[in-house]
Amino acid sequence: MKFNHEEENNFSITRYESMLRSNDVKFFDSDEFESIIHHYLENGKIAKAKKAISLGLSQHPSSVNLKLLQVEVLVFEDRLEQADTLLAQLHAIEPENEEIYIQKANILSKRNEHFKAIKLLNKALLYTNDEADVYSLIGMEYLFIDDFENAKINFMRCLEADDQDYSALYNIIYCFDFLDQHEEAIGYLNMFLNKNPYCEVAWHQVGKQYFDLKEYKKALAAFDFAIISDEYFIGAYLEKGKVLEKLKRYNEAIENYRITLELDDPTSFALLRIGKCFEKIGNDDLAIQHYSKTVHEDPLLDKGWIAITDYYMRKRNYQKALYYINKAINIDGENVLYWKRYAKINNKLAFFEEAERGYRKALELGNYELETWLNRSDILRFLGESNAAVQNLYQAIEFYPDNAEVQYRLAGLHYERQDHDKGEYHIRKALELDYEYHIVLEELFEKVFHLTLVKNIISEYKVN
Structure with a gap:
């Protein structure tokens, strides 16, 4: 009977944890220990990872990979000197192990020595079989020093090595956005889409660039392509809804927001936007109904409380507006936007002492x-x-x-x-x-x- 890799990992972890419960020490090969330790690190169980490293090294004292995992934990715990010493020992054993250079670079990065970290990561490129990962790390180092051009170049190299690395794609667009290069971002994304025509993430990002440029019809077309590429892509429906609002096509916007509610649990953002659309088309009952659902879904979302309060202020129903802003303040008494409205509403109601309190509180909070x-x-x-x-x-x-x-x-x-x-x-x-x-x-x-x-x-x- 053969197991796939994931089943083997699960079997190793189950067997290992059974051993811990019984205190009956069993033998595991070094690969099994690596899988067990990775499992604990990925789930944030550092103490269990350290225990597994200790047991692993007791059975495989010469394993470089287990020692590298030990370095990873030492770096995580900011025990940088110990990590440095261990890496020097490992470098003497395996001078062409890319992970040694990556961990050394990680230590330098933690010490804010980013240029030295970049130099070591470039050396790691000479030995690695996973260029995408190393280019991504180099890109992050450039981001730390606000060198967005070089960061962008390295994330592009990462994506060239692995066109499924969407985190690299997001980072590339982040760099374009920071440099205010929307047209250049669209050009790059179109080039990427020529090779990957059904990449929903790329179409989504094209749409966002057109949205920022206020070219709403082009943005709409891009989001439609994102949805064609992945009909379950919630982000594309949300962004399409925002574009349709800009085009004053409120009923269509509502439909797109509603699709997101069907695809996943309701989000306060979608409920709020539906409420705004209903208010725009004059359906006050459904607007209020969705504003109420928004604050019920996420009581900490100030935009929800502000929407329902402002609705009643526009209708000059100041008593109801005061009721909702008081509820909001009871949840978050440090929100300056709430206190400004509290002051205005009380002023309208001629409750001047309360209005003064609201303005005073707004000033205390930095407004x-x-x-x-x-x-x-x-x-x-x-x-x-x-x-x-x-x-x-x-x-x-x-x-x-x-x-x-x-x-x-x-x-x-x-x-x-x-x-x-x-x-x-x-x-x-x-x-x-x-x-x-x-x-x-x-x-x-x-x-x-x-x-x-x-x-x-x-x-x-x-x-x-």
Whole structure:
């Protein structure tokens, strides 16, 4: 009875684990130990891999491959000096073993010595039977030093050696994208497709490049070819849906998003986009239904909560909008987008203390938009907190030192507090920045605007 390679591996692992349970030491050849150790490493079971290495070396003390696996574990654990020493010993035994150069390069890479790592990997190319793997490693080293051109070249060599290595293809396109070379990326992908006409991944990437160039009809054709190449390719249906939305073909977009729900478990992205499409065609009930499914499927997806909140804000149903944004904040109280909406909704509902809290929280979380500073100062003034309003605006000046709106508000607040010197300083500053914006003073600080001394200062600048 013959076993295939995978069955042999499974048999070895089962036999090995049975031996561990019984404490009855059995003999395994070195190839079996290699398979067992690889199995544990691939599944992140480092302690079990180390145990297998120890047992393997006790039975096969001269096995270079087992010692190389030991090096791999040492590198993983950042025990680089020990790994270096062991590699030097192995190099003396097998100077033409490519794995020794690869592991040495890995150590150098961990030490941020990427050029030295590249040099060693190029040496590994002289001895390897798997050029694709080594070219991929060289490409990654170039990525670490932001040399995208050389990274791209090596990933291309990797793909030439193994045209099924789609991770290399993705990395090539990543380099093109970073270099903003969309046309060049399309040219390369078309060249690749001439040799591999049914590569769904390549067609998918062509479509994404055309999408970035806003050539939506060409993008649509590319995604159709990706689907012809693999009718179960979920990514192509999702991207096709996005293109159809851009073309305002919302019903067709919905159909493509729905196909993804049939092919796999529902994704929050597809549900959200379906909701957006239904809203665009005026089917509010189905829009809300899908927004609700989105947040149920992924409560941490802020786009879902924002979609349902913004929907009710557009409908001016602020009570419902507040209900949903409160639910969102209860899940993630550190999301600045939620607090901005919380503030706006409470402002619309005339819940000014809560609105001020929302703007304050947004600022604490790093949202330094001018609108946030201005709205908060206006609310603080309304609440009778003029000192806090002034402090808020002085903080705003640190980010917007030449903004007339901030200066007019500070002028108005200082005049209201009878601090005429500071009021005059800020109104002159504001008028110098933008005379036309003195309407801010007229609308928000009517009594101040009609003061004779203020009128006189404004008149000076009007004449000038």
